[in-house]
Amino acid sequence: MTGDDRVDLWLFVTALSVGGAEKTLVDLANDLDRERYDVTVWTIFEQNPLADRLDDHVTLRTLGVEGVTSADHAFAVEGAADPLDYARAPVRFVRAARRDRPDVIQSFLPSDNILARAAGVACPDTVVITGVRLVPTGEDDIRQAIDNWSSRFADHVVSNSAAGARFVRDYGVPEERVSVIHNGRDLSRFERDAPEGLRDGLGLPADAPVVGTVGRLIDRKGHDELLDAWVTVRDEVPDAHLLVVGDGPRRAALEARASDRGVADCVHFTGLRDDVPDLLAAMDAFAFPSHYEGLPGALLEAMAAGLPCVATPVDGNSELLTAYETGLFVGVDEPDELAWALVRVLQNDAFATDLGDAAAARARHTFSLDRMTTAFESLYERLLADSR
Incomplete structure (x- = not known):
């Protein structure tokens, strides 16, 4: 921890694109108790259209990967401009986690889920929470298949729906390590x-x-x-x-x-x-x-x-x-x-x-924002107490 009464919390997402998961992350980061949590939002890609919605007390860090977008939907990152970044980015994130030793890493989407679990292996004292945001989740996609299979290696998995919780339990995650926290909005x-x-x-x-x-x-x-x-x-x-x-x-x-x-x-x-x-x-x-x-x-x-x-x-x-x-x-x-x-x-x-x-x-x-934030804060405190 950063202090006796503060929690170093990393929220990790592929990019702050204009999407439901990303908006939920931004709302959560802004709404968490700033007297208790030091919040850092990490992204894989440099392109982050929603970055200006983060409050001043939230730190934004990226893994420096330049993403490719298209004229059809410039708000969404399609992939890395340099394929070598698919190998570099995980190394950068794991090194940052080993150096800073955050108390909690929470991820939301398939790519960042995989990297968060890798960081958890390197930092066994860090609580790793990964996410399920969509059902079905495209098992024909190799990245998604790896995410599904590796979900059992997270300390906890949070789904925004009961259907998502059932889905991840089918991949071998014990029921006591799965929670449903519905999205909330202001x-x-x-x-x-x-x-x-x-x-x-x-x-x-x-x-x-x-x-x-x-x-x-x-x-x-x-x-x-x-x-x-x-x-x-x-x-x-x-x-x-x-x-x-x-x-x-x-x-x-x-x-x-x-x-x-x-x-x-x-x-x-x-x-x-x-x-x-x-x-x-x-x-x-x-x-x-x-x-x-x-x-x-x-x-x-x-x-x-x-x-x-x-x-x-x-x-x-x-x-x-x-x-x-x-x-x-x-x-x-x-x-x-x-x-x-x-x-x-x-x-x-x-x-x-x-x-x-x-x-x-x-x-x-x-489905209020307060209800969602309170549920996440309760989960963090429970998992941190169990890890001590």
């Missing part, structure tokens, strides 16, 4: 009205019903089904508009799909935005037709904003929403069901309001 940020002029700036008519979705433009988020469903929604609710917030490698293909379906005039791709709470306030309903998830921050934020949510009942989504109480569920890859559910909430104001109010109440009760 929910007060989502209790607002849309700023004046926002809709106009987005090309949305002032009185039009607006369905929105937020997330990376990648296959598993279900944007194709949403665009297919939108043809029917538009037939039933002719003045409705769709707001697609986020960026990613499939943006051009999705824009082409909207054009092919004849709905390009009422589908708005915003690209990457840093004003998501304002954008949620401009929506009337939220669509989240994912193929699989961990515990999605985007859906949690929509709940906090009081939006009626239509989602697929995959692992993380089903832990956030309850059918016909806080949202509606539709089948994966079922655009007809998705269209029916969206039309229902758009055409029934009272029903939509009830769903949105119940979703907001559940978010406040169960």
Whole structure:
């Protein structure tokens, strides 16, 4: 420890890209008790778009790896510019850990999980906590397969969903070394009205019903089904508009799909935005037709904003929403069901309001940032006491 009453805590992630795990890490780092924890955020890559969101008391250190990004999604690091860095980075991190001897190393994603466990082998007095953020986790990927297999070598594994906890236990991690700590958000940020002029700036008519979705433009988020469903929604609710917030490698293909379906005039791709709470306030309903998830921050934020949510009942989504109480569920890859559910909430104001109010109440009760931070602090203290 750095002192009799302080804990040297390292939070380790591949990069502070714009994603759910990374946002959760930043919120946790900022919210931890600064009288108790000396917090250092470590990243593998130098590119860290969310770095400016870290509070001044949080230290940022990197392993100095230059990452490669693409024009399609510059916020995400695809890999190292120099392949030799895949060998250099682990050595650098293990050396830093052996030199500084942190009390706790906590990692979040597959690459950093593997490096954190390697550091734990070199520093047996350091408590190593690794993470499970997504189920299924791509066992056909060699890196993910190594992460799955090596999970048993962490002192503890934290999943943001019950499904993730079951998944890691199947890989041989004893139940007593697995915890579920749900994602949390500063929910007060989502209790607002849309700023004046926002809709106009987005090309949305002032009185039009607006369905929105937020997330990376990648296959598993279900944007194709949403665009297919939108043809029917538009037939039933002719003045409705769709707001697609986020960026990613499939943006051009999705824009082409909207054009092919004849709905390009009422589908708005915003690209990457840093004003998501304002954008949620401009929506009337939220669509989240994912193929699989961990515990999605985007859906949690929509709940906090009081939006009626239509989602697929995959692992993380089903832990956030309850059918016909806080949202509606539709089948994966079922655009007809998705269209029916969206039309229902758009055409029934009272029903939509009830769903949105119940979703907001559940978010406040169960998924606050304070609740998440308290759970992590309790885990750190328990594991440190057990290690002495």
